[in-house]
Every structure is written in C-alpha cells, then in structure tokens.
Amino acid sequence: xxxxxxxxxxxxxxxxxxxxxxxxxxxxxxxxxxxxxxxxxxxxxxxxxxxxxxxxxxxxxxxxxxxxxxxxxxxxxxxxxxxxxxxxxxxxxxxxxxxxxxxxxxxxxxxxxxxxxxxxxx
Amino acid sequence: xxxxxxxxxxxxxxxxxxxxxxxxxxxxxxxxxxxxxxxxxxxxxxxxxxxxxxxxxxxxxxxxxxxxxxxxxxxxxxxxxxxxxxxxxxxxxxxxxxxxxxxxxx
Numbered sequence: 001x002x003x004x005x006x007x008x009x010x011x012x013x014x015x016x017x018x019x020x021x022x023x024x025x026x027x028x029x030x031x032x033x034x035x036x037x038x039x040x041x042x043x044x045x046x047x048x049x050x051x052x053x054x055x056x057x058x059x060x061x062x063x064x065x066x067x068x069x070x071x072x073x074x075x076x077x078x079x080x081x082x083x084x085x086x087x088x089x090x091x092x093x094x095x096x097x098x099x100x101x102x103x104x105x106x107x108x109x110x111x112x113x114x115x116x117x118x119x120x121x122x
Numbered sequence: 123x124x125x126x127x128x129x130x131x132x133x134x135x136x137x138x139x140x141x142x143x144x145x146x147x148x149x150x151x152x153x154x155x156x157x158x159x160x161x162x163x164x165x166x167x168x169x170x171x172x173x174x175x176x177x178x179x180x181x182x183x184x185x186x187x188x189x190x191x192x193x194x195x196x197x198x199x200x201x202x203x204x205x206x207x208x209x210x211x212x213x214x215x216x217x218x219x220x221x222x223x224x225x226x227x228x
Contacts, residue, residue, distance in 0.1 A: 047157070
C-alpha cells in the first residue's frame, strides 16, 4: 500500500524559509518511473503544481516559483524535502505531496498525502 | 506559459450526465488527467492519459479528447460525485492545473 505524509511547520513568518518533508512508503524513489510532486492549494482556490523529483534525481520546478524552490530526496529515508524561501502571506496554503508515477501512459499523480496547512503571518 | 480553462461550475440532477470541459493549446500535444476533490480531502485521480480510468474509479467516469479540449463525463451522476474537478497536464518541465469546476448534483 502506497502512502505519503506531509510534515512541517503550521506557521511561518514573512521572509522566512519553509521546509516541508514528505515521508512515503510502499514504493522506492530509486525505482524507474517513480517521482514525487509537491502541489499547493490556497484556501478556496485552485491547485498549483510546485515541483517534482524523479528516480534519477532530475528536478522540475514551477516556472513562476522556480527561484524560491528547492526539492531534494533522501532515498534511504523514503523522504522528499521541499524548501521555499522568502515566504509571504500569499503562500498560505495546504501543501500536498503526491506520488507522480511515470510509465508509457505518461505521468500521473496517483496517490496523494492528506496535506499540511501552512499559514504565513507575523 | 500554458493555461487550462475550465467552467467554474456545472450543475446536474442525479442520474443525468455531467460534462466538464477543459481547454488549452497544451492539450493538443500532451495528455490530460482529471482529479476529483471533495471538501477537506486530498484530490483523487479519476482519469489519466485523456481517457484511462485508474482501478477503483467507477465506470461512470470517462474522459475524451478533441483538439484543444478534453472532457470529463460522468454518466448517471450521483450525489456523491458532487465535488471540485481539476484538469491537469504537463509540458516540457512544467505542469499546470485548470482553475477547477464545482460540480453540483441535486
């Protein structure tokens, strides 16, 4: 059974750096085709894709947030970490991680964590 | 940058067919996926590769593609299908969600 769980601070101050951890089980990020994506959702708004890391440690970032994001993985711990610098109140959102499985049918985020809510406020 | 456009809302009566569209130039080159999100819950993948249904998703959910538009169809919509639906696609190293459609079944 594939599961993912997000963890991190519930509250950060403006200008601080946010660090979120996605801890997963049921698959390995060293297996071909396995990737993890981060997605966020501000209250009452649409989903927004943030970043992806794949089994070869290749990384992709949202064009609009690329300068603020860093994604990394620790395969031995089954964890993916996302950092976002210079946090602002508009970054208040629920942050999700998801397994982004790649095969001949393309990528698909087939299993999601429950999300972690982050509020940016002084 | 790429954009995917969805209607903000769709409303049907139980048992009717609900159709939710998603439009964007990206869709002529890349597959679409659809996610269902109920209040307070994480999204669930209901369609990938334009029309493929993951295991466990009811057969009433189907997807189709034509040109720059993809369509999620729920045949015989049920009250429990009431949710927000998001289309999604990927291009180059970027990925984009549509703005979401609130489906009301009542």
